[in-house]
Amino acid sequence: MAKLNTPDLLGQFxxxxxxxxxxxxxxxxTEFDVTAAAPVAAAAAGAAGGAADAAQDEFTIILEDAGSQKIAVIKEVRALNSSLGLKEAKDLVDATPATIM
Structure with missing residues (x-):
């Protein structure tokens, strides 16, 4: 089988x-044991030249708006907080701005 390059693959897609x-x-x-989830925005870096005293390991996540990809946002909310059911996650996304965790 001939090796496909990126333009060929995009044409097929x-x-x-x-x-x-x-x-x-x-x-x-499944084949490569990866997930195709959208990357989450990283936290802003600290002050220039200053080192963090201690690494923060707990964060408060606030959802300000679900945007046009509401279903994907509901899925990610459920992934972040596995104790939420589908209805609870949808209600949380509908009630923006909301604290996710």
Whole structure:
């Protein structure tokens, strides 16, 4: 089998339906034991030249707006707080701004 380069792969993906792409992503995640989750914004760096006295290991996450990808946000809220059911996560996302954890 010939090796495909990035432009060839993108051309193939453009011809696929959303359902086919979703199935591909799931198969890719399973095959390579990875997740295709969107990266979470990193916290801002500390003051220039100053070293942190102690690394912070607990954070308060506040959801200000769900944006246009509400279903994806609900999934991520459930991933962050596994004690929430689907309804509770949806209610939390609907009640923005809300503290996630």
């Amino acid at each position: 453009k011809d696929m339906t959303l359902v086919e792409l979703t199935e591909f992503v799931k198969a890719f995640e």
